[in-house]
Amino acid sequence: MDGEKKSEIGRESLALHAAHSGKLEIRSKVPLASRDDLSRAYTPGVAEVCRKIADDPETVWKYTLKSNTIAIISDGTAVLGLGNIGPLAGIPVMEGKAILFKEFAGVDAFPICLDAKSEDLVRIIRSLAPVFGGINLEDIAAPACFEIEEELQDLGIPVMHDDQHGAAVAVLAAIINACRVTGKCFENLKVVVCGAGAAGYAICRLLKCIGYDTQSCTPVKELIACDTSGIIYRGRPGLYENKYKFILGDETNSIHRTGTLADAMRSADVFVGVSVANLVTQEMIRSMGSDPIVLSLANPVPEIMPDKAKAAGAAIIGTGRSDYPNQVNNVLAFPGIFRGALDASATRITDEMKIAAAHAIAECVCDPTPERILPDPLDRGVVPAVAQAVKKAAVACGVVRNT
Known part of the structure; x- marks a missing residue:
């Protein structure tokens, strides 16, 4: 969305809110x-x-x-x-x-x-x-x-x-279908996650199954998390001051890579950005493995614009924006997750329920393509599918009230 269109939407949004x-x-x-x-x-x-x-x-x-x-x-x-x-x-x-x-x-x-x-x-x-x-x-x-x-x-x-788990569920669904398109094996993926805040931490936990039951969660082969100081690794100075980054340092980056985001991205299969605009260069994309998957989700300006990522060789590109294909949007996840939890009379939302939601979202796209790895956020079939999967998982986990 260009600056002129963004300004127009902003004006229209102000008028809408004021009118009602x-x-x-x-x-x-x-x-x-x-x-x-x-x-x-x-x-x-x-x-x-x-x-x-x-x-x-x-x-x-x-x-x-x-x-x-x-x-x-x-x-x-x-x-x-x-x-x-x-x-x-x-x-x-x-x-x-x-x-x-x-x-x-x-x-x-x-x-x-x-x-x-x-x-x-x-x-x-x-x-x-x-x-x-x-x-x-x-x-x-x-x-x-x-x-x-x-x-x-x-x-x-x-x-x-939702900023944690809605984002993580949507990202997992996107990567599942990106693997279907590229022929990559999920279990063999090397993933870089840029951003260690709410969304980044939850995405890392889900993709690497940190704290998850390994019977229900499939981890990627390698995951490197980055923050504003570069690669997070075990023993990095000052890491102990943040419990959650300490966990990432302890549970990810088994190859003990250090350095910058550019260093992390070398030979990676997947880049997930939940950070800030324009951090990623075309050279970084070229340094990734074959047919790289680039989910550049910073809003409103992503870490790298889709046209630049494509020109640099990205096979699959997703953003958080509605004006490009493959919008990775929390609205695919949270309505169905809560609908299923309420329908099940669930007492909490378990990890199994989140994973079930991700797979249900992915399955809403029968034949994924590079331009369509996720259903449209307005697709009315997504919520019922996610709700049914979440309800089934809640019952299986035994986290339902006696009604």
Whole structure:
């Protein structure tokens, strides 16, 4: 998308939001046309529903919105590519996420942007949890996002940080189908991931099966992660100061390569960029192995533009943008994952459920080509396929409520 078109979309988006005072509203499911309607929906009739839930808390799933409602929670510290712009400025993104949930998966979602320090978020989210059937953490900066998600896994409802796992699931699906096109063997792949924030960390964990059950997760042969200081390797000075980068240093880069991103990319089969614009040169692409797969996902400007990557010999190119083929978009993942989790009455989202989602997304493309390794984000067949796979995985894992 060129600068002129981007400016036009921006102006149109401002007008859209102003015309509707945002994108989201609440509507009643029941009529309120008579006194009897009022008595059933509110007092005195609602007291009977309250007594029922007080006697048997599990009936809250039957009698209230909880069974189909999630909270989209952010503190505004890592909003899109804009960074720490705060909870007020994050509201339009969370509203947008809510309407995507409703439009694609029929899930009712409510944006909650919190003005709170990261150490207070866990306590606040726990306090909010009773009304929701799931929690979608969104646009929370690393490393707090990792810690918050980990601490909330005992809530008894699905909790997922989409910037981590939605991205990882979409990337895994893209690589599965890129291998089908190029004839590469997934288990033999040498992968470079540029960016060690929320998305980068989760992508590394999933592709290398760090912390995953090896019976359900297939690791790539080699993975090298890079951050702003270059290649992450065991023993790199200062690495111990960040628990999550320390894990990457300990669990990846078995060949102990050091140096820059350019050094990491030599002979690699796959490049995954979740960092910043224009980091990758054509020479770096030429240094990769044969038929390289380049997923350059920085937004709005990728690490290398698709035309340059193609001219340098990339066989498969994906971006995070909607104006190029192979958009690697979280919307392929999160609506179906939460739909399946809610349908299964899941108590959490397991690694097996994420992997099942990735394979379901990949299978939505029957005959992948270099220009189409992923389904279109607007393909209405994706969510049902992902939801069914996720539900099946949840049942198999035994993480479902007794209903």
